Amino acid sequence: MIKKLLSLLGGYALATLAQGLVGLLAVPLLLHIFSASNFTYWVLLEPIVAMMAGLIWLGSQYGVLHAIPVKKIKANQVPHLFYKFASGPAFFILLVGVPSVCLLLNLMNKGFLFVAILIVYVFCEGLILLSQFLSRAKADSVSFAITVWVRSGGLLLLLLVLNKFDIKLELITFIFLMSLLDCIVLVFIALRKNRFTLVESLLSPSDYWGLVKYGIPFVVSGALTMMAGNMDRYVLNHSLAAEELASYLILAKIAGAMNFAIAPVNLWWPVARHLHVSDPDAGSMFFKSAYSIILGFYLFSAVVLFISASYLLPWYAPGLLIKDESALAVLLLAWVAQAMGSVMNVGALSPGKTHLVLVSSVIAVLVGLCASLLLTAKWPFYGAAAAVLISQLIGLILNCRISQKIQYVEIPYIKMLLLVLSSSFVTSVHIKYGSVEVDVLVGCVLGLLFLFILKRDIFSLQLNKKIIE
DSSP: OHHHHHHTSSHHHHHHHHHHHHHHHHHHHHHHHSOHHHHHHHHHHHHHHHHHHHHTTTTHHHHHHHHTTTTSSOGGGHHHHHHHHTHHHHHHHHHHHHHHHHHHTTOGGGOHHHHHHHHHHHHHHHHHHHHHHHHHHTTOHHHHHHHHHHHHHHHHHHHHHHHHTTOOOOHHHHHHHHHHHHHHHHHHHHHSTTSOOOOOOOOOHHHHHHHHHHHHHHHHHHHHHHHHHHHHHHHHTTTSOHHHHHHHHHHHHHHGGGHHHHHHHHHHHHHHHHHHTTSTTTTHHHHHHHHHHHHHHHHHHHHHHHHHHHHHHHHHSTTOOOOOTTHHHHHHHHHHHHHHHHHTOOGGGSTTOGGGHHHHHHHHHHHHHHHHHHHTTTOHHHHHHHHHHHHHHHHHHHHHHHHHHHSOOOOOHHHHHHHHHHHHHHHHHHHHHOOHHHHHHHHHHHHHHHHHHHHHHHHHHHHOGGGGO
């Protein structure tokens, strides 16, 4: 089982992990080339750029992901189709959205040239994203991975060179260099052998808007999820000085390393879910065991990351005073809640039910925003982290509730609660008595305790061959 399960960590997973690793390593390098204010602005811009790169296509990239495998369109028709029908709406969104973002983040004072370069950067990111969706639609994980490796490798090389020669940059210069790097990646994509044999698309506007209709719930839900996970930094941006906000953003970046644990599961889980809904018990036994095991894996990863952070922070953010490090525990728990919200959303993945994920996403964002505004006024760091956790817990509860109404699954509440309490106890021991010896001991104890709690579930999945097929 383990050998076959590890084989799932192929092109997509390795690419995602490489991208996450470069993103994590980039932080101390960025702190060296940026002032605190420029670093803060960059971290605030990053998720917005990623969100807008998807929004400019209005979700049609998800339509492509569906249409190519079922042979509604051909991959070599996509570039002409998007040039003909998608470029107009994309540029309109860019011309309206980017200046609005700059206004929101108080970046308009950086001038027209800054806005223009940012527009180019977002558009290049959107083209790379579209290329990756095409690779996924063709089940070409190698092309997907190579694109990510070239871009991530180029970014890491750029940052290392800047640090080597002790070059300090303004935000506009760095975004220009990132746009240049994206252009190089796009040229590489275009020159790859047999990447596209371009043909003129004979598809009509209604075909393109059909792609939009299919995909827009996914892109809107993704944007809302990103808002729920990042709203804390934008609320704090209006109340904290750049140096204080930078220290909080460091904690948020470290918490984001949970992607190393979450990404492989997210790549595997949808396929496993679709396989097991056809079981005689509609997958109930599989889902019951998988919920506990995945939660245990996420919680153990979060605890290890939290304990490791106290030793890594002096290297990771040298010269930057990090306040309220224990707020990291709250942020990590929020990541676990967000990840489990996807795992426990079994029913809403059924055909004709996917639009229901928007309900939980909208409510979670609104509740999180209200909580953030209320809590950060008195407790900036803990309040912001708690607001994210509240938002993700609301999303988890609503997703689970909606899913249960569509397809009932027995949830092992007591076992999952034991996992949470065990993790909380170990975290508390680290906060109070933290030392290398104590941390190693409690980490080993937690691992053994989790294995004891989950032994029946692990045995159950060992017997279930579909998990690895």
